[in-house]
Every structure is written in structure tokens, then in C-alpha cells.
Amino acid sequence: MNASRDAVAAFRREYRTNHIGPHYRGIAHACFTFGIGLSVIAYAVVALQDVRALEWLAVPLTFLYANLSEYFGHRGPMHHPRRGLKLVYERHAGQHHRFFTSDCMALEGVPDLKVVLFPVVMISFFLLCFALPVGLLLGWLASPNVAWLFVATAVAYFLNYEALHLIYHLPESSVLGRLPVVGKLRRLHQLHHDPRLMAHYNFNITYPIGDLLFGTLWRGRGSTRSGSGPGSVDVPTRNTS
Numbered sequence: 001m002n003a004s005r006d007a008v009a010a011f012r013r014e015y016r017t018n019h020i021g022p023h024y025r026g027i028a029h030a031c032f033t034f035g036i037g038l039s040v041i042a043y044a045v046v047a048l049q050d051v052r053a054l055e056w057l058a059v060p061l062t063f064l065y066a067n068l069s070e071y072f073g074h075r076g077p078m079h080h081p082r083r084g085l086k087l088v089y090e091r092h093a094g095q096h097h098r099f100f101t102s103d104c105m106a107l108e109g110v111p112d113l114k115v116v117l118f119p120v121v122m123i124s125f126f127l128l129c130f131a132l133p134v135g136l137l138l139g140w141l142a143s144p145n146v147a148w149l150f151v152a153t154a155v156a157y158f159l160n161y162e163a164l165h166l167i168y169h170l171p172e173s174s175v176l177g178r179l180p181v182v183g184k185l186r187r188l189h190q191l192h193h194d195p196r197l198m199a200h201y202n203f204n205i206t207y208p209i210g211d212l213l214f215g216t217l218w219r220g221r222g223s224t225r226s227g228s229g230p231g232s233v234d235v236p237t238r239n240t241s
């Protein structure tokens, strides 16, 4: 075991002792996230009435908006301390990135879901302070159908984010992580977990649209260095300081 793996193991012990309470239930956390999310999507879909062709545009536009929000949220406050958002920085850069590095990507038990899934309080915040007011505004400015399509697409995008990110942090042997497209996306996230790269590359957790648009996509050099283990990554020569 090398020094970086020792550091991750030590941090994991400290995190589990100090941040995962005896009453935390990872399965309940996942059921809450996906249960609430799927319920909101179902409610929004049932509320749709005679959607016109132009109204369907709300789906790709919301998808793109969510992708860029994911990109800038991750590139900004999740990796740079900002006034009022220090908790977001601490939870992501200070905890998630120390719990998982490119050499140690897999969680080791159900309680470790705590460091992968968004906290329940943040999901409630997302629904009440983001999805609800923007949906109400779109319902007033455009139409109720546009509002419901926005809510359904935004929540579906969030669940897709949570599911993909969880799959990236399952053990290497997991079938889900080896699916063709998922495997490629997982590799991009693994590169992002290299401490030398995390503040510079691969900020999209889902689909690298923002990274492609803003020149921060790093695919690695195609292969791991011989003798350095399956989790090793190559780093670009530019802009990693």
C-alpha cells in the first residue's frame, strides 16, 4: 500500500467515526432520494395536457441548462471556497475528494453512501428553492406544460447524476460500471479524482458537454502506466499546478 492509499484509508476511518452516525442508513437515504425524485417526475408527467410541439423544447433546453449548472457548480463553489457556500466546498473538495482518489474509487460498504449521495437537506433545498420557483415562473411566463416539463426534466437529470456518480464509486467489478458508455464516463470521473487534476478537468459528472464547450475535458493518455496499478492515471503537462 502506497502513501496516498494510506492517507485515503486514514481519512476514511476518521470520516466514518466523525460523520456517519450510528443511525445513518444508506439504503434509506437512496430510497428517499429516488423515491421523492420519481414521485415528483410522475406527478409532473401526469399534470401535462395536450403538449404542443414547441413546448417539448423545454426538455432539451432544461437538459442543457442542468448540464451547465452541474459544470459551473462543480468547477466553481465545489472546488473553490465561495462566501456563503463554504459547506459545499468542504463537503466536496474536503471530504468527497479525500475519501475517493483516482487510486481508491470504490466505496467499501452501504454506510459509505453518505459521502456519495447528496444530503437529504440539500435535496429538499434543491426542490424548494430551485425547481419550485423556476417552475412557477415558467408556468407564469410560458405555460403550465413548460413548467411541468422543466420540473420533470430537471429532477430526472438530478437522479441521473446521482445514479451515475454512485455507479462510478461502486467496486471495479460492478457490472453497471462496465457498461460501454458508463465505463467511459466513469473513467473521466476517475481522472477528475486525481488530486493533480481535480481543480482543472472533467467537471461534468454526467455527460461532458460543459467540459467540451469550455476546454476542460481530459481523457487521459489511453492507458495506465505499466506496473503502477489499475487506478493510475496520466496527467496533462499543461495547467495542473
Ligand SMILES: [Zn+2]
Residues within 6 Å of the ligand: 096, 100, 165, 168, 169, 189, 193
Ligand atoms: Zn466522485
Ligand SMILES: [Zn+2]
Residues within 6 Å of the ligand: 074, 078, 079, 092, 097, 192, 198
Ligand atoms: Zn470534484
